[in-house]
Amino acid sequence: MSGRTTAPTPPDGAVPPVRHPDAPAPGETIGSHYEYCFGCGPGVPHGLHVEVRAGDGVCVSAEFRVKEAHQGAPGLAHGGVLATALDETLGSLGWMLRVIAVTGRLETDFLLPVPVDTVLHLHAEVTAVHGRKIYAAATGRIGGPEGPLALRAEAVFVEVKVDHFIEHGRPAEIQATLANPDQVKVARAFEVNP
Numbered sequence: 635m636s637g638r639t640t641a642p643t644p645p646d647g648a649v650p651p652v653r654h655p656d657a658p659a660p661g662e663t664i665g666s667h668y669e670y671c672f673g674c675g676p677g678v679p680h681g682l683h684v685e686v687r688a689g690d691g692v693c694v695s696a697e698f699r700v701k702e703a704h705q706g707a708p709g710l711a712h713g714g715v716l717a718t719a720l721d722e723t724l725g726s727l728g729w730m731l732r733v734i735a736v737t738g739r740l741e742t743d744f745l746l747p748v749p750v751d752t753v754l755h756l757h758a759e760v761t762a763v764h765g766r767k768i769y770a771a772a773t774g775r776i777g778g779p780e781g782p783l784a785l786r787a788e789a790v791f792v793e794v795k796v797d798h799f800i801e802h803g804r805p806a807e808i809q810a811t812l813a814n815p816d817q818v819k820v821a822r823a824f825e826v827n828p
């Protein structure tokens with residue numbers, strides 16, 4: 635046994651997260667990180683269009699309206715879509731630490747069915763950091779930030795460099811992205827992280 639674990643519980647030696655001094659100000663909207671992201675991209679007609687705002691700790695909030703294209707059962711959201719909304723919100727926490735990180739593990743509890751047209755109120759926070767691993771938790775509430783709890787998640791994100799995407803992404807999209815000055819600006823914001 636190597637002792638490695640992907641469990642979403644922070645291991646001994648994990649430290650509390652520190653809000654980066656250049657993190658977006660509390661209440662500031664964190665724009666889409668990629669036009670064609672299924673979670674937040676404006677260029678995906680049936681995407682989730684999750685809109686995330688910075689919180690005052692190492693946390694973010696978001697809203698997501700469930701649309702007809704997101705059904706799994708008649709009139710109800712697909713669980714995978716709901717997990718995606720959580721994943722997108724959790725992924726935005728990278729802005730608060732000023733690191734790029736990808737989902738390594740996402741454990742989701744589905745507590746209530748979520749009807750089409752519901753506005754889900756999402757909240758995510760970093761709970762601990764251990765090396766490149768970022769531990770985080772999220773909730774999704776129906777109807778308002780204090781509404782009934784419909785979703786709960788725990789996750790481990792793993793810090794990566796921009797090269798992760800250049801190495802693994804499809805060349806056509808990588809080239810188009812690198813040719814887009816706005817997109818390069820997003821990447822640079824993270825590359826200067828000390």
Ligand SMILES: CCCCCCCCCC(=O)SCCNC(=O)CCNC(=O)[C@H](O)C(C)(C)COP(=O)(O)OP(=O)(O)OC[C@H]1O[C@@H](n2cnc3c(N)ncnc32)[C@H](O)[C@@H]1OP(=O)(O)O
Pocket residue numbers: 638639640641667673721722725726728734735736737738739765766767790792794820821
């Ligand atoms: C510009 C902003 C972009 C933000 C995008 C956000 C979008 C929304 C979030 C997403 O959906 S991201 C897309 C879904 N996720 C992926 O595609 C990730 C696919 N997996 C990988 O690319 C690699 O497996 C990964 C980068 C996660 C890890 O590979 P590495 O070779 O870099 O890690 P390594 O094996 O060296 O392990 C580093 C540490 O992470 C831990 N680790 C690795 N994989 C893990 C895992 N799957 N879960 C939990 N922990 C993991 C590993 O145990 C180790 O811990 P220790 O340092 O304590 O030993």
